[in-house]
Amino acid sequence: MTSEFETQLREVSLRVTQPRLAVLATLRDHPHIDTDSVFSLVRADLPAVSRQAIYDVLHALTEARLIRRIQPSGATAHYESRVGDNHHHLVCRSCGGIVDVDCAVGHAPCLTASDDTGYVVDEVEVVYWGTCPECVAKNVAQ
Ligand SMILES: [Zn+2]
Ligand SMILES: [Zn+2]
Ligand SMILES: [Zn+2]
Numbered sequence: 001m002t003s004e005f006e007t008q009l010r011e012v013s014l015r016v017t018q019p020r021l022a023v024l025a026t027l028r029d030h031p032h033i034d035t036d037s038v039f040s041l042v043r044a045d046l047p048a049v050s051r052q053a054i055y056d057v058l059h060a061l062t063e064a065r066l067i068r069r070i071q072p073s074g075a076t077a078h079y080e081s082r083v084g085d086n087h088h089h090l091v092c093r094s095c096g097g098i099v100d101v102d103c104a105v106g107h108a109p110c111l112t113a114s115d116d117t118g119y120v121v122d123e124v125e126v127v128y129w130g131t132c133p134e135c136v137a138k139n140v141a142q
Contacts, residue, residue: 005020005021005024006021007027008066009021009024009066010023012064012065012066013065014060014061014064014066014102014129016028017057018049018062019046019053019057019098020057020061022042022045022046022049022086023038023042023054023057023058023061024061024066024067025069025082025116026038026041026042027067027079027080027081029089031080031081031082031100032070032078032079032080032089032098032099032100033079033080034076034077034078034079035045035055035058035077035079036056036076038058038079039051039054039073042054047139058079058120059087062079065083065084066081066083067079067080067081068080068081068082068083069081070098072096072098072127072129075091075096078098082100084124085102085103086103086105086106086107086108086110086128086130087100087101087102087103088100088101088102088103088126089101089126089127089128090128090130090132091127091128091129091130092130092131092132092135093129093130093131094132094135094138094139095132095135096128097132097134097135099132101128103126108123108124109121109122109123109124110121110124110126111124111126
């Protein structure tokens with residue numbers, strides 16, 4: 001398991017450190033997780049790690065595109081390690097839950113601008129806003 005993450009780090013020329021390995025493992029097990037939750041989960045294994053160290057790791061891994069930062073408007077930043085497949089997200093307005101949804105096209109950019117005015121478009125951000133099944137059920141019950 002660890003060696004897979006070590007390979008990923010080496011491929012992007014990042015030094016292999018315990019906090020970086022721990023963050024990658026945490027994101028594999030908990031997709032769409034916010035900074036505070038990453039911090040508490042990593043800290044359970046590495047009690048000496050500081051909050052600032054976790055911020056730095058998340059920043060470095062995002063810059064290296066090993067992880068992706070998603071921040072639906074009104075929400076805190078969430079991170080995931082599923083990168084490179086141009087998938088999108090369903091976001092619940094009620095509880096803030098985030099779920100993956102495969103891109104119908106499968107590659108970026110998956111929408112065509114009505115007029116790109118000469119821009120070379122390489123990515124389109126798609127967020128499906130709505131209410132998750134749990135929140136729909138709760139609202140019906142009330
Ligand atoms: Zn919900
Ligand atoms: Zn996702
Ligand atoms: Zn798409």
